[in-house]
Amino acid sequence: xxxxxxxxxxxxxxxVYTNQHGEETVACWRSDGLGLNLxxxxxxxxxxxxxxxxxxxxxxxxxxDIPCIQGCDDKAEAIKELLRKESISLDSTAFVGNDINDExxxxxxxxxxxVADAYPExxxxxxxxxxxxxxxxxxxxxxxxxxxxxxxxxxx
Numbered sequence: 001x002x003x004x005x006x007x008x009x010x011x012x013x014x015x016v017y018t019n020q021h022g023e024e025t026v027a028c029w030r031s032d033g034l035g036l037n038l039x040x041x042x043x044x045x046x047x048x049x050x051x052x053x054x055x056x057x058x059x060x061x062x063x064x065d066i067p068c069i070q071g072c073d074d075k076a077e078a079i080k081e082l083l084r085k086e087s088i089s090l091d092s093t094a095f096v097g098n099d100i101n102d103e104x105x106x107x108x109x110x111x112x113x114x115v116a117d118a119y120p121e122x123x124x125x126x127x128x129x130x131x132x133x134x135x136x137x138x139x140x141x142x143x144x145x146x147x148x149x150x151x152x153x154x155x156x
Contacts, residue, residue: 001043001044001045001080001088001089001092001093002019002044002046002083002086002088002092002093003039003044003045003046003047003093003094003095003096003142003146004046004047004048004049004079004082004093004094004096005047005048005049005095005096005139006048006049006050006052006075006095006096006097006098006099006102006103006105007048007050007052007057007060007061007068007148008026008052008057008098008099009030009071009097009098009099009115009117009118009134009135009136010096010097010135010136010138010139011026011028011029011032011048011060011087011099011135011139012026012027012028012134012135013027013101013133013134013135013136014098014135015027015135016056018127019103019113020089024055024056025056026056026060026135027135028135029135029136029137029138029140030048031137031140032083032137032139032140032143033063033064034140035139035140035142035143035144036064036066036139036143037064037104038143038147039143039146039147040065042147042150044146044150045088046066046067047066047067047068047069047074047082048061048066048067048068048069048074049068049069049070049072049073049078049079049082049105050068050069050070050071051070051071051072051073051075051101052070052071053070053071054070055127057070058070059090069082070086074104075101075102075104075105076104076105076107076140079093079105079108079109080108083137086122089110090108090109090110091109091110092107093109093111093120094110094111094112094113094146095109095111095112095113096113096114096115096120096139096142097112097113097114097115097118097122098114098115098117098119098122098134099118099119099122100119100121101120102109102122103121103125105123106122106125106126107125111127111128112125112126112127112154113127113128113129113130113142114128114129114130115129115130115132115133115134115138116129116130116131116132116134116138117133118134120125128145130142151154
């Protein structure tokens with residue numbers, strides 16, 4: 001019924017570029033945005049939950065029109081609270097992660113997803129592992145998978 005994404009290592013290839021002024025930039029996969037928009041069009045709620053607070057995450061989520069929760073010391077607790085407010089069950093939620101700080105989130109949701117280049121501990125607890133790496137189309141792959149699933153269950 002909904003999907004929550006980590007940002008670094010999922011929307012990005014986990015690298016950060018820092019210029020001489022200390023400003024950070026990251027690279028994101030352009031076609032992820034189209035997949036996310038297609039999910040939103042069918043009424044699929046989605047969020048980004050990130051432990052780091054970073055203007056890069058804020059700006060990308062703003063451009064994609066995705067609600068974002070940042071600076072979470074306990075991402076799993078933030079997800080529980082978010083879903084409680086939205087009246088969405090943990091069992092009907094997917095979470096996409098890549099690193100060990102995503103483990104607690106993946107263990108509480110009904111459909112844990114790891115990107116292809118996630119850490120082994122995360123891959124081992126995922127119900128689905130993308131074929132594509134983080135920042136290289138993994139988000140789009142997940143969007144396409146969920147859209148196909150929605151079409152199957154709705155019979156369209």
